[in-house]
Amino acid sequence: MSTESAPAIDQAHGPLVHHADPESGKTGMWLFLFTELLLFGGLFLIYGVYRSMDEPAFHHAAQELNRFMGVTNTIVLLTSSLTMVMAVSALQRNQVKRSLGFLTGTLLLSATFLVIKFFEWSAKYHHGIFPGKEHLHELPWGEGLFFNLYFMMTGLHGVHVIIGMIVMTVVLFKIRSGALAADNHGMLEYTGLYWHLVDLIWIFLLPLFYLTT
């Protein structure tokens, strides 16, 4: 009975004659990015409070971090933002192959970022500097907090990188299947916006942790 009345309509999701507004998705995405900033904002606040309480310890602890790896990772992530922009603009101009290429490049660069991060973290882990390990609790008060903040903030950032990679992979397949194209590139653009935010947050993490000495 339900099928005979309105055959043209997707019965599972109701009628998709809902007047779609392409601007809405973008507005919603910007609001979401705003909430992401505030999510990290709580951690930045804690960082600010504890750093103002024990500045020397933060400087001292920051020397433990590998500045070369931190800067390399910044370059990797900034480059991935560039390739992301190029993937978006290529799709807008209907250059599907180019777009797929740049998106793959972004994925590879973000994987590189995670690999470098992994080596940094595991080096710290072997020195017993890791949340929950005893050595961390034996450090002076401010230094212990510094490393806990370091793991929480770069950890949350890393989770965002992983989520970004998952979304990029989905987008990649959608472009390949033609579900996303020049006249319908919103999802790629929003992924790009998200990726720039991940990049932006890292740009603040680098000086706060690696360059603060």
Next chain:
Amino acid sequence: MADSNAAATGAYGTTGSYLNTPAGGGLKSWLTTVDHKKIGLMYGAAMFTFFLVGMSLGFLIRLELLQPGTQFISARTYNSVFTLHGVIMIFLFIVPGIPAILGNFILPLQLGADDVAMPRLNLMSWYVYMTGAVMALASLVTGGGVADTGWTFYAPYSLNTNTNVTLAVLAAFVLGFSSIMTGMNFITTIHRLRAPGMGFFRMPLFCWGLYATSWIQVIATPVVGITLLLVVMERTLGIGFFDPARGGDPILYQHLFWIYSHPVVYVMVLPAMGVISEILPAFSRRTIFGYKAIAISSMAIAVVGYLVWGHHMFTAGMSDTARWVFSLLTFFVAIPTGVKVFNWIATLYKGSIEIRVPLLYAVGWIFLFSIGGLTGLANGALATDIHLHDTAYIVGHFHYTMFGGAAIGMFAGLHYWWPKIWGRMYNEKVATVAWGVIMVGFNMTYFPMLILGLMGMPRRYQDYLPQFANMNMLSSIGSWILVTGLLTMLINLLRGARSGPPAGPNPWGATTLEWQTTSPPPLLNFATPPTVTTGPYDFTEILRQNNVEEGK
């Protein structure tokens, strides 16, 4: 059958009722719908289920406090019971409350739109809400049992207790996500989908209330999200941000917690204020007094309310400067609130008032919320707060604002829009009686708490000194009356939805766009998308029709 007739008379989704479009869909058509009206009702069904659970727990708390000494709840269990009561009522009922039920249903109708801006996200937010709710309930039976920290999860106790704080906190985190999604959706909807001709200052005031609410949800919720995650990290990894044993600062937790949780009380109250601003003009048959002042005061409450969180910590250890600044800002919130109350009363003045059930709830709301607001100013003053902090006075105060403000506002809205939602009218006589019983029971339950607090009875204790016995008994008896009233109200509404007489498109003679479509509305809300040429509360046409009917 009805549907094929509909197809003959109009395009799909523009005639008939949303309740049976698509026809014969059954449960699946609800669980997979992207229709904002059905999603609103799905939220309603879930929330009122939780409300009944929370109400029963509150009832048990009052029953335990009927007499001094232990009646039937041990001191330890009592901690878990009031925590569960708070978590359910706050995170599962009043925070999502009005926006998720009435906002979802009414906002697109009032804007003249066919749905919210992101319908699929809307459905997803319901599933996220249900996930959070299931997690909260799962914390009952897993781990060390229900959290016994109070709904605030204060460090350091929340970091050390053996009860299942981790799962409860994660549930609150997930529920926050759902709240953010709804907020994002409403802001986008209001910016993008207003009917042609409807400028921001031609929006109904309920939409303004939701707009202010949504901004708070978007701005404040992520902060508590990260804070609660850090509590989980403290419990699992011992990162030491809030644990004094590891050099952390528990007051920092309180700051981060209240940066969200104070603004969120305006998430509960602002939409209720919007509901009241709809009901008063409709039943006094005149435009609202000071439209712009009410609209802007909603935004002012949202902005100032974001900056007052410190008044929860006057006795916890803050600098004197911080204390007086937070106290001053707290008093500032009273200004836009006062602007609203005076405008509402001015709206009633010289109106042709028709006393119907929604108006009774609205007027009762103003009474209860005024008590709640004014008792709040006493806590906001530094000197008196030292005496009042952590007493039963606080419990009385926030029940007047949260229950009297948010929940009674929701009941007002439900009675106002019920005929639009179901196309059927509830029994107005029973509803009036239920209203009276609720008002008596409410004041009898919560007013004694204000007095008890002034006398020095601390909150969150399962036992008390003999001099508090009379007032506690009065309060407990009041809770029986209150529960009777609430159950009568709910049963009456449900019966009305099932078998009430048809209500017609505009039973109250109201002017906003939702009353210009059929009751219940068709799937796409309007047969033809409306355009707007006047402000929201222009009664010229309604009054002219009334005069014609009366033969003048």
